[in-house]
Amino acid sequence: MNELGIYVHWPYCAAICPYCDFNVYRARGASNAPLLDAVEADLAAHAERYTQRNAQSLFLGGGTPSLLRGEEVARLIDGARRTFGLAAGCEITLEANPEDAALFAEQAAAGVNRFSIGAQAFDDEALKALGRRHDSASALRAIEAAATTGQRVSLDLIYAREGQSGEAWRAELEQALKLPVEHVSLYQLTIEAETAFARRVARGQLTPPDQEAAATLYELTQEVCEAAGFTAYEISNHARGPAAQARHNLIYWRSGDWIGVGPGAHGRVTHDGARIALEAQRRPADYIDAVRENGVGWITEARLSGEEAADELLIMGLRTHEGVDVERFAALRGRPFNAEAVAWLEQQGFIVHDGARIRLTQAGRLIANTIAAELGV
Ligand SMILES: C[S@@+](CC[C@H](N)C(=O)[O-])C[C@H]1O[C@@H](n2cnc3c(N)ncnc32)[C@H](O)[C@@H]1O
Ligand code: SF4
Known part of the structure; x- marks a missing residue:
């Protein structure tokens, strides 16, 4: 039987980054309760229709789910536990922005056992250029705060940024790999259509490295990680040994089964011998309405051909x-x-x-x- 993962998409962010094309919306201080209620009901609907077997991983992703208070995170975790059940040692990841470090202790107390921190860069100019609201010092404090909870810590960095030299990236990455983290996700900057960055590129105001320069930076990334004991196990992901690999992402890459709830979430489940692809309503208000009206958040439910x-x-x-x-x-x-x-x-x-x-x-x-x-x- 395939492993089962659960993905919960929390679509709100304090601000929208100019390179990001995920399903995200600016948080405007409205109550989180309607979306939390909808996610819980959607979890129950998936369990009833597809499977009630225990999950090996729960991933609270976004968007910025680290905006949630401990009790809100606990509601999501309890919702998954009540509907599917969480296997012993279930990996419970929270995607976290450095600005939310003050909440990490309560989020860990609620059950999060793995923090994936969006540091993105350890260079203040680069962070400004990426439109981030944090600086290097607060990213470092966030990693320290996550490590202090005693839970597992991963960090995300974006490289192949405009003007980034190989030497500068090497120094930045070597520093990052000395931090108390067991896992890193290192993404090349992608210019996604219809983002502010795509518009800047079209106007000639932003020139990311060409393919050849990006390939050189990729090779350098592999070399620096390997030398620091972070083994590559996927194109962009490196872990200090097999136990530190991201169990949730391995479910995606191995074509396992996962439930996707929350606005715009995708899922894949094996059911009656077929692989079913599900996709939820993208806009939070539509998602909440769909769950209220139909009892389920998904709008497409298709059997994949072999x-x-x-x-x-x-x-x-x-x-x-x-x-x-x-x-x-x-x-x-x-x-x-x-x-x-x-x-x-x-x-x-x-x-x-x-x-x-x-x-x-x-x-x-x-x-x-x-x-x-x-x-x-
Ligand atoms: C969905 S985001 C959520 C993370 C969290 N909200 C944050 O910003 O720190 C997950 C990761 O995708 C990466 N990412 C998003 N857009 C990207 C892009 N256009 N190019 C490369 N990496 C990107 C970032 O490293 C980010 O940490
Ligand atoms: S990168 Fe993270 S914080 Fe920025 S808009 Fe995307 S999900 Fe939100």
Whole structure:
């Protein structure tokens, strides 16, 4: 039986960052109660319709769920416990912005056992350019505050920023890896359509590094992390040993099952032998209305074809260092990988095929999407 994860999307943020295209809304001080009620009811609806088995992970993501007080976080955790049940040792992650550090102790007391802190940079100029409301010193204080709770700590950084040199990134990353964290997510800045950054790029006011410069920074990132004992286990994620890997994200990358609740959340569940894809109403008010009126938050509920499920297994699995299970892929798709494409990609040094699994090499990781397309035909 697949592992089960639960994702709760909390869509509110104190301010909207100019690079972000997640489903986010400015927090305006309104009561959180209607959305908390809707999430709880939606959890119950999912459990009733799909499964009541225990979850191995609960991820409170956003948006900025660290805006929630301890008792509100406790409501979400209790909601998941009552409806699905949380397995012993369940990973309970909270995505946290550094400005909310004063709440970490009460959030840990409510049951959070892993903080994922959006530090983004340890360079005050860069933080300003990213439109962040915190500076390096408060990011450091937040990491200290999270570590003091005794829970697991991960941090997010964005690199390949405008004007960022290799030497500056090396120094920044080496400093970050000395902090009391067991896991880092290191994302290349992506210019997402319809964000303020995309408009600046179009006007010539922002010039992110080109693909070649970004690839050089990616390789440098791998080298610095490896030297500091943070092993890459996915394209952007590094952990100090297997126990520190993000269990929740591994569920996505291994095409496990997860329930997604909250505005715009996606879910995937295996039900009656099929893989079901669910997606919730995006706008918070519509989501709350949907749950009130229909008893469920999702607006789409579709059975994936074997081909679609195989595509997802491939695209997500190639992101990981463990790679894609060849037999599982063939069973889903109804035919094996194209042997010629596999042989050619292996010969070019982009993949390794050991009979049971296909993995990307370092060179392959730089063109992961192209390789997925080659293998998916
Ligand atoms: C959904 S955000 C939530 C995190 C939290 N609200 C914060 O801002 O710290 C998760 C992570 O995605 C990354 N991210 C968001 N937009 C990005 C972009 N355009 N390019 C690269 N990374 C991005 C950031 O590192 C961020 O910490
Ligand atoms: S990066 Fe984080 S704080 Fe900024 S808008 Fe996106 S989710 Fe909100």
